[in-house]
Amino acid sequence: MTALTVRLPNSVHAKIRELAARDEISVNQFIASAAAEKLASMLTLDYLRQEATLGRREDFERYLNAVPDVPDEADKL
Known part of the structure; x- marks a missing residue:
């Protein structure tokens, strides 16, 4: 495990202490945990962007056209 020194404004540190205690x-x-969540978020965005570059509009439209045109269940209520 690595030790890291981080400078935080007093107000941020106080809020972190409060939330951690809670x-x-x-x-x-x-x-x-906060750093791991941020890392996961950024890696997910990178993955989705990479996958998006592989997508083709004609494939999207083919699948979209295969979806039946029916009213949403919420619209029936």
């Missing part, structure tokens, strides 16, 4: 975890666990 979840009954340490400040370190809170920050590690």
Whole structure:
């Protein structure tokens, strides 16, 4: 495991302490979890962007045209 020094504004640190206490975890666990969530989000966006470059409009339209044109269940209520 790596140690990292991070400078935070006092207000941000106080809020992190408060939220970590509410979840009954340490400040370190809170920050590690937040960093992991951000990392997962960014990697997911990278993956989706990469996949989007492989897509073809004609394939999308073929699948879209295969969907039956029926009213939404919510519209029936």
